[in-house]
Amino acid sequence: MSIATEVLVVGSGPAGIAAAATAATHGRQVLLLDDNLAPGGQIWREATTAQREEPDDVKRKTLLALRVSGARVFSGWCVFDAPRQQTLRALHDNGSELHTVDVSYEHLVLATGARERFLPFPGWTLPGVFGAGGLQALARGGFSVSGKRIVVAGTGPLLLAVAAHLRQMGGRVSTVAEQASRRQLARFSASLARQPGRLIEGLQYRAASGGSRYRPGCWPLAAFGADKLEGVRLTDGQRTWEEPCDLLACGFHLVPNTEVASLLGCALRDSFIEVDDVQQTSIPHVFAAGEPTGIAGLDSALLTGTIAGLAAAGKLEEAKALLPRRQKLQRFAERLKAAFALRPELLGLAQPDTIVCRCEDVTYGTLRAYENWADAKRQTRCGMGPCQGRVCGPATEALFGWRTSSVRPPLFPVPLSAMGAGPDRPSPNL
Numbered sequence: 001m002s003i004a005t006e007v008l009v010v011g012s013g014p015a016g017i018a019a020a021a022t023a024a025t026h027g028r029q030v031l032l033l034d035d036n037l038a039p040g041g042q043i044w045r046e047a048t049t050a051q052r053e054e055p056d057d058v059k060r061k062t063l064l065a066l067r068v069s070g071a072r073v074f075s076g077w078c079v080f081d082a083p084r085q086q087t088l089r090a091l092h093d094n095g096s097e098l099h100t101v102d103v104s105y106e107h108l109v110l111a112t113g114a115r116e117r118f119l120p121f122p123g124w125t126l127p128g129v130f131g132a133g134g135l136q137a138l139a140r141g142g143f144s145v146s147g148k149r150i151v152v153a154g155t156g157p158l159l160l161a162v163a164a165h166l167r168q169m170g171g172r173v174s175t176v177a178e179q180a181s182r183r184q185l186a187r188f189s190a191s192l193a194r195q196p197g198r199l200i201e202g203l204q205y206r207a208a209s210g211g212s213r214y215r216p217g218c219w220p221l222a223a224f225g226a227d228k229l230e231g232v233r234l235t236d237g238q239r240t241w242e243e244p245c246d247l248l249a250c251g252f253h254l255v256p257n258t259e260v261a262s263l264l265g266c267a268l269r270d271s272f273i274e275v276d277d278v279q280q281t282s283i284p285h286v287f288a289a290g291e292p293t294g295i296a297g298l299d300s301a302l303l304t305g306t307i308a309g310l311a312a313a314g315k316l317e318e319a320k321a322l323l324p325r326r327q328k329l330q331r332f333a334e335r336l337k338a339a340f341a342l343r344p345e346l347l348g349l350a351q352p353d354t355i356v357c358r359c360e361d362v363t364y365g366t367l368r369a370y371e372n373w374a375d376a377k378r379q380t381r382c383g384m385g386p387c388q389g390r391v392c393g394p395a396t397e398a399l400f401g402w403r404t405s406s407v408r409p410p411l412f413p414v415p416l417s418a419m420g421a422g423p424d425r426p427s428p429n430l
């Protein structure tokens with residue numbers, strides 16, 4: 001099956017929605033694809049539980065703009081291959097059948113977002129240890145955290161948002177352990193003096209997670225329990241103590257989803273998709289927006305999405321007019337990166353028997369013998385499991401400085417039949 005569109009947008013988080021709505025409002029025929037069940041991305045993921053959240057103004061306006069724009073929205077579609085020039089291949093699950101669909105486009109906007117970074121430490125694979133955003137998403141999907149003792153640990157602004165949300169859902173969040181030092185956080189807060197909105201947002205999250213201790217300069221050493229999580233050992237560098245908990249929500253900031261971009265051959269810089277002033281990548285007619293171009297939060301996702309949508313609709317002057325605003329948000333992204341930089345102690349937590357690649361059960365001790373990602377992958381199957389290196393790739397980058405050098409289709413596990421017959425493609429290097 002195949003379909004064609006003028007503008008194809010992959011990812012319906014804030015960046016993709018802004019891009020699709022903008023391009024459609026400027027008269028383009030637009031198709032917006034996403035693997036989730038509804039538009040919204042990570043931040044606006046719909047709750048399927050009774051505890052529905054009231055949409056805030058930004059969410060309401062952005063989704064309304066999409067609805068009235070005329071863009072077609074296909075939810076539950078996962079892009080896993082790029083079989084030909086200007087064509088992506090997606091898998092669609094309609095509830096009873098799987099369909100493989102080739103979508104050809106004149107212009108493409110990649111708005112594939114980011115995922116959490118996990119760092120291995122003893123016990124991190126115990127049942128009860130979750131990604132921070134992952135636990136939040138599960139709770140929105142119906143997993144009950146009510147009455148559960150929870151520790152939130154790692155780094156980045158997401159921790160406070162998650163703690164506030166889990167408390168709202170009845171979780172008993174005892175501690176938010178933020179590895180960044182008090183001094184780094186103070187410097188970051190001072191740099192926000194000209195952006196009071198962000199400070200207020202942070203304070204609101206702090207207030208909403210009230211009752212839990214917020215500990216800067218504190219990180220997990222180990223999670224422990226017989227066959228499921230019973231507690232976490234924390235340290236502030238001076239003191240070490242144990243906190244009993246049922247759930248540990250743990251994430252070390254975010255890493256960009258650049259797999260589709262890499263498959264298309266878009267140039268990356270420092271792991272992010274390289275874009276010019278109008279969000280165009282190194283490949284003509286391919287634009288990128290939101291977190292894959294820099295971890296900078298909601299405002300930046302909306303703005304870069306709008307710029308990409310304008311550029312894809314041929315409105316280059318209007319797109320360029322937004323450049324000063326983009327530069328300001330980029331400066332925020334740089335401050336964010338500096339404030340939540342990983343402390344070196346985190347890279348020494350894994351022990352020889354700590355699992356790093358959890359799909360293939362490859363330990364830190366085994367991986368230490370290799371010099372690079374490609375060798376380790378060939379010899380140990382690290383990164384070859386269902387997540388295709390999405391979890392262990394960034395972890396080995398942090399631990400050993402390895403670069404995960406290539407991607408290959410399918411980007412996600414799909415039935416063999418979905419790969420179809422296509423032109424022979426050269427076998428990529430590992």
Ligand SMILES: Cc1cc2nc3c(=O)[nH]c(=O)nc-3n(C[C@H](O)[C@H](O)[C@H](O)COP(=O)(O)OP(=O)(O)OC[C@H]3O[C@@H](n4cnc5c(N)ncnc54)[C@H](O)[C@@H]3O)c2cc1C
Pocket residue numbers: 010011012013014015016033034035036040041042043077078079080111112113114115116132133134136158161162254257260289290291292296297298301411
């Ligand atoms: C797990 C997680 C939870 C977060 N929670 C919060 C929060 O509570 N509050 C907050 O302020 N910020 C949160 N953030 C940060 C927030 O996501 C960003 O600030 C910003 O909104 C990102 O917008 P985006 O459009 O760039 O990406 P996203 O919102 O991540 O949207 C990208 C979309 O692309 C889809 N996608 C990716 N690859 C494919 C593919 N191959 N095929 C089809 N679809 C694809 C993804 O499923 C996703 O829906 C969270 C981030 C993460 C990773």
